[in-house]
Amino acid sequence: MEANHCSLGMDLSYPDLVIDVGEVTLGEENRKKLQKTQRNQEKARVIRAACALLNSGGGVIRMEMANKDERPIEMGLDLEESLRNLIQDQYLQAFFETKQQGRCFYIFVKSWSGDPVPKHGSFNSRICSLSTSLYCRSGTSVLPMSSRKAFDFLKTKEIESKYNLINEGSPPSKIMKAVYQNISDSNPAYKVFQTDTIEYGEILSFPESPSIEFKQFSTDHIQQYVENIIPEYISAFANTEGGYLFIGVDDKSRKVLGCAKSKVDPNSLKNVIARAISKLPIVHFCFSKPPVECSTKIIEVFRGKELYGYLCVIKVKAFCCVVFSEAPRSWMVKEKYVCPLTIEEWLEKMMDADPEFPPDFAEAFESQLRLSDSPSLCRPVYSKKGLEHKADLQRHLFPVPPGHLRYTPESLWKELSSQHEGLQELINKQVQPFSQGIVILSRSWAVDLNLQEKPGVICDALLIARNSTPILYTVLRELDAEGQDYCTLTAFTLKQNLVNLGGYTGKVCVRAKVLCLSPESSAEALEAAVSPMDYPASYSLAGTQHMEALLQSLVIVLLGFRSLLSDQLGCEVLNLLTAQQYEIFSKNLRKNRELFVHGLPGSGKTIMAMKIMEKIRNVFHCEAERILYVCENQPLRNFISDKKICQAETRKTFMREYFDHIQHIIIDEAQNFRTEDGDWYGKAKTITQREKDCPGVLWIFLDYFQTSHLDCSGLPLLSAQYPREELTRVVRNADEIAEYIQQEMQLIIENPPVNIPHGYLAILSEAKWAPGVSGNKKIIKNWTMEQIVTFVADTCRLFIERGYSPKDVAVLVSTTREVEHYWHELSKALRKKRVGCLSDASDMSSDRVILDSVRRFSGLERNIVFGIHPRTTDPAILPNILICLASRAKQYLYIFL
Incomplete structure (x- = not known):
């Protein structure tokens, strides 16, 4: 990384990315x-800043006018042209607007993004670049890509x-045959390349072509000149069909002129060429990863019988x-710096695309945000069909009312207004000028954005109103020096997230205002000292x-979470919480330190547990x-532990060890806990309540329908499980699997086991399943082990041919002893296919088929699940075991009875 590429000033006291490029002549x-040198240096600073902001969510370039003009002035045609080149000749004002305030000049930069409604032939790459640094041959020219x-x-x-990896040993393509012919013995340039001497002034018998350059x-500076032309020409030949670069031939007359021997040392020239070629960055998609193949020939040029000089020929294979030719010229903001992208980073962004789902799997999900029409840093967002x-x-959650302002959530607004005298009047005074929009209140917008809460903040209020930019108000109890920093950072993070996470493609900023409710203060808004520049009118929301x-x-910002699909697809994908999940997640943790969350199978209890720990x-x-x-089980413990958001243990370890350092506890799959090692609930309460002034959080997630003992x-x-919330929206299973689970749940209602409370069963009447997801459920009876193993292996092979992978599959049996019983035969059958x-299940991240017991797989999921001879010592809980088994399958379920 070149240090001078990171030297542009970054002002972090603004609620936006603001890059100060210093003095610029306008x-x-x-x-x-x-x-020329000064003009290019100034232009380079502006272009680097513009490119970095385009790729980082947008922002503002601030410069001081080096010239003394006091009147309004334009940028200059060379700066405008460079900005236009940067955005691929699109309409300049679509991404850049300017404003002059005194001697300060601002360029407001919108985030780079694809065209949400692409026109015929239009194309926006995922990343904005000044140059791709890739070249190709076109006719007799070298063209930048x-x-x-x-x-x-x-x-x-x-x-x-x-294709070549799959079809190893197949005949070369037509393109490769053409490449071979271009550099083979039949090519007249090859004959020259093979010679050792040539006559000065000789006219070559062949012209320039796609494979020949003169x-x-x-x-002057012969070696420097050769070193300078190597990157473009070698890159162009290598990226096209190969060819020959002749240095020392007039391109019009085709005469061999060479270079006088007094001006060049042939060995030194060959070393310069070799060194220049070795520096060319290369990227491999193939497995073998060979180097660029180039051969250099220095041919002696004679005048009569006297050595005049040398002709240089470089043969380049495709x-x-x-x-x-060099690293692509593209920049991003990283932390506090404007930094060039490495080739690896640029390639990742350049080729970033929406994930490829298997066809029938893709039908189960609906895109909420596609990469093709989103800003550079966004990740794809999907939700299950039917949600x-x-x-x-x-x-x-955030309806825009016609003709007036709405405060939401209403319950929080009423609570805050009753708790804090004067709050309602203070905020009403601020939003009075606006006739339509919504005021979204939170006890801490910082926490909502995954930042830390600040003591002394009464609340934050986000105004989204017509004919206004978004405004974040922070209401403090007492004025303090850190209040403005908190408000600015929160507004900055919100703006960045709206673009880089939520995929907003319009022009946007979030203004920051601090209010103080202290009786001693004047209760006036403190306009953020960090917002001296007025944004253009286009940054206000028009309607x-x-x-x-x-x-x-x-x-997407508030409800998005990293999908469990990410590991299976090999790229990060986001899902959205349901409205029901979000309402529970939004609870005030200080008032809900203990909570029981009852959730039906597939309602997202484990996801909620992870989100709550992040909020804590x-x-x-x-x-x-x-x-x-x-x-209860080790595989789920390992799965959560890998997320690095908490310490994770099984119940047995929890009862065995001391946890003096623990303040907050989340219990998951609690219906399967036992008291064989002691009173786990009592121990959890003791730990979370030992700090009397500040007790910890104890949330317990459970589903009696999945009780396995x-x-x-x-x-x-x-x-006594109070306070209590219910998750009744089932989000995991395909339609046929969901219907099967409902049937088994109905059997439990008709004949419940002794350890399931009758009052809990009423939750089924509140259940809502997300319909419309195709899948399959098949029950097969009275098969032998050999038949079962053969069927599993054959079916897995069919799914893999359809685009699934081994990590989509789980085979579940009743006990760990049966795991050992099936392991050898199933391994052999899978290898054969x-x-x-x-x-x-302890190794969920591996690209392997999982074989484990139903109980150990509790809390986990796979697209395709095979259940082999599910049974239990007591028939009374067999429906519970079947529910636990079936709810693990998202799309395909096969049960062998």
Whole structure:
């Protein structure tokens, strides 16, 4: 990384990315008077800042006018042209607007993004670049690849490499045959390359072509000249069909002129060329990863019988993958610096695409945010088909009323107003000028954005109103020096998240205002000292459509979480909480330190547990080591432990060890806990309540329908499980599987086991299943082990041919003893079908088929589940075991009875 690329000033006291590029000469006439070096240096600073902001969510470039003009002045044509080149000749004001305030000049930069409604032939790459640093041959010219050309070229190379890997040993393609002919013995350039001497002034018998380039030696600095032309020409030949670069031939007359021997040392020249070629960055998609193949020949040029000088010929073979002339010229903001992207980072962004689901799996999900029309840093967002779309969630949670301002959540607004005298009047006075919009209140918008809560903040209020930019108000009890920093950081994070997480593609900023409710203060708004520049009018929300678009991005920011699909797809994918999940997640942890969450199978209890632990860290300013997650089985413990958000243990370890450092506890799958090692509930309460002034959080997640034993669970009586919330929206299973689970739940209601409270069973009447997801459930009876193993292996092979992977599959049996019983035969059958290897559920991240017991797989999930001879010592809980088994399958379920 070049240090000078990171030297632009970054002002972090603004609620936006603001880059100070120092003094810049502005105005067309003023810039014409500058020396070329100074003009280029100023332009480079502005372009680096602009590119970094385009790729980082947008922001503001601030500069001081070096010239003394006091009147309004334009940038200058060279700066405008450079900005236009940066955005691929699109309409300048679509991404840049300018404003002059005194001697300060601002360029407001919108985030780079694809066109949500692409026009015919239009293309926006995922990353904005000043140069791709990729070249190709076109006729007799070397042309730089545009972003579109580079994208197509890279994708083609990637596809060819995958094809060659699959079809190893297949005949070369037509392209490779043509390449071979271009550099073979039949090529006339090859004959020259093979010679050792040539006559000065000889006219070559062949012209320039896509595979032949003539260049003359420069008159001065010969080695530097050759070193300078190597990157473009070698890259172009290697990326096309190979060819020959002749240095020392006039391109018009084809005469051999060479270079006088007094001006060049042949050995030194060959070393310069070799060194220049070795520096060329290359990227491989193929497995073999060969180097760029180039051969250099220095041919002696004679005048009569006397050695005059030398002709240099470089033979370049077509490269299997990609050769750059240098690293692509593209920048991003990283922490406090403007930094160049490495080739690896640039390639990752350039080729970033929505994940490829298996066809029938893709039908189960609905896209909420696609990469193709989103800002550079966004990740794809999907929700399960049948659940609320982001537009539905927005209308439910943050509706924009016609003709007036709405305060939401209403319950929080009433609570805050009753607790804090004068708060209602203070906020009403601030929002009085606005006639339509929504005021979204929170005890801490910082916590909502995964930042730490600040003591002394009464609340935060976000105004989204017509004809206004969004405004974040922070209401303090007492004025303090850190209040403004808190408000600014929160507003900054919100703006960044709306774009880079929520995918908002419009022009946006979030202004920060601090209010103080202290009786001693004047109760006036303190306009953030960090917002001296007025944003252009286009940054205000023009109407309902613009407000709703912004609020839908806000829905993704607040309800988005990393999907469990991410590990299976090999890229990060986000899902959205349901409205029901979000309402529970939004609870005030200080008032709900203990909570029982009853959730039906597949309602997202484990996801909620993870989200709550992240929130605990921010509300109570505690480290992950202070939060304990407790479950019954080791695989689920390992799965949560890998997330690095808490300490995770099984119930047995929890009862055995001391946890003096723990303050908060989350219990998951509590219906399967037992009291064989002692009173786990009592121990958890003791730990979380030992700090009387600040007790910890104890949330317990359970589902009696998935109880896997008849022993005492150690849970309090249902009537004592208070406060209590219910998750009744089932989000995991395909339709046929959901219907099967409902049937088994109905059997439990008709004949409940002794350890399931009758009062709990009423939850089924509140259940809502998300319909419309295709899948399959099949029950097979009276098969032998050999038949079962053969069927599992054959079916896995069929799924893999359809685009699934071994990590989509779990095979579940009743006991660990049966795991051992099936392991050898199933491993052998899977290897025979080339499906892969087996692993138990302790290694969920591996690309292997899972074989484990139903109980040990509790809390986990797979797309395809095989259940082999599910049984229990007591028939009374067999429906519970079947529910636990079936609810693990998202799409396909096979049960062998």
